[in-house]
Amino acid sequence: MKIKLELPFSPACLRNQEPILTLLRRWMPPEARVLEVGSGSGQHAIHMARHLPGVRWQPSERPESMAGLAGRICLEGQKDMAPGALVAPPLVLDVTEAHWPSGPYEAVFTANTLHIMPAAAVPHLLAGSVKVLTGEGLLLIYGPFRYGDGHTAASNQAFDAHLQQLDPAMGVRDAVELQAMASRLGLHLQADAAMPANNRLLVFQKSDDGRGE
Numbered sequence: 097m098k099i100k101l102e103l104p105f106s107p108a109c110l111r112n113q114e115p116i117l118t119l120l121r122r123w124m125p126p127e128a129r130v131l132e133v134g135s136g137s138g139q140h141a142i143h144m145a146r147h148l149p150g151v152r153w154q155p156s157e158r159p160e161s162m163a164g165l166a167g168r169i170c171l172e173g174q175k176d177m178a179p180g181a182l183v184a185p186p187l188v189l190d191v192t193e194a195h196w197p198s199g200p201y202e203a204v205f206t207a208n209t210l211h212i213m214p215a216a217a218v219p220h221l222l223a224g225s226v227k228v229l230t231g232e233g234l235l236l237i238y239g240p241f242r243y244g245d246g247h248t249a250a251s252n253q254a255f256d257a258h259l260q261q262l263d264p265a266m267g268v269r270d271a272v273e274l275q276a277m278a279s280r281l282g283l284h285l286q287a288d289a290a291m292p293a294n295n296r297l298l299v300f301q302k303s304d305d306g307r308g309e
């Protein structure tokens with residue numbers, strides 16, 4: 097008997113994977129070890145490992161969303177990889193928990209997670225990333241952001257209101273605040289790139305100035 101496993105699928109992931117890949121090609125050092133936080137459906141993990149030669153991609157998720165992610169990595173994580181690239185079996189990781197993997201990683205990547213995790217979890221994401229990154233490692237964060245009170249688009253403002261109605265702890269984060277918080281931990285903004293559908297890709301680099309070590 098054949099059992100058909102229904103994998104989680106994100107249409108947003110499908111739409112944004114190519115624009116994200118274009119920027120990752122620019123920013124990722126060769127053969128980077130990458131920790132992805134909140135991998136969701138696993139589509140990004142698979143797509144990036146199919147197109148970034150030598151990348152070693154470590155997906156992760158909270159326990160409650162692990163089954164679908166593990167299913168995708170198991171079914172698709174060996175096929176058509178770029179030369180030397182691999183996707184590791186996913187790890188359980190809630191950014192607010194103390195049990196981060198030891199790393200080190202040249203990059204931490206996360207997409208569309210900051211507005212979903214509670215605001216109080218965001219500093220944990222930053223501090224955890226500092227701990228697992230190499231000396232000049234990168235933290236790349238994709239998603240919608242606002243700048244102070246200003247939204248970059250009416251659709252983001254409506255999305256923000258919708259999220260906060262669902263749960264007041266969710267919401268589109270302030271990139272200015274995020275940048276200040278990151279900088280205090282030794283993560284410095286290198287790029288803030290406009291992406292399709294009013295999203296951004298923020299690239300932070302850890303500096304070897306001893307902070308956050």
Ligand SMILES: C[S@@+](CC[C@H](N)C(=O)[O-])C[C@H]1O[C@@H](n2cnc3c(N)ncnc32)[C@H](O)[C@@H]1O
Pocket residue numbers: 106108109133134135136137140157158161189190191192206207208209212213214217
């Ligand atoms: C909108 S989904 C995005 C999933 C995937 N990154 C994507 O781009 O399709 C938000 C993700 O954030 C994850 N998330 C929320 N809170 C988290 C936390 N405290 N630690 C780790 N991941 C978290 C959820 O489990 C979920 O997978």
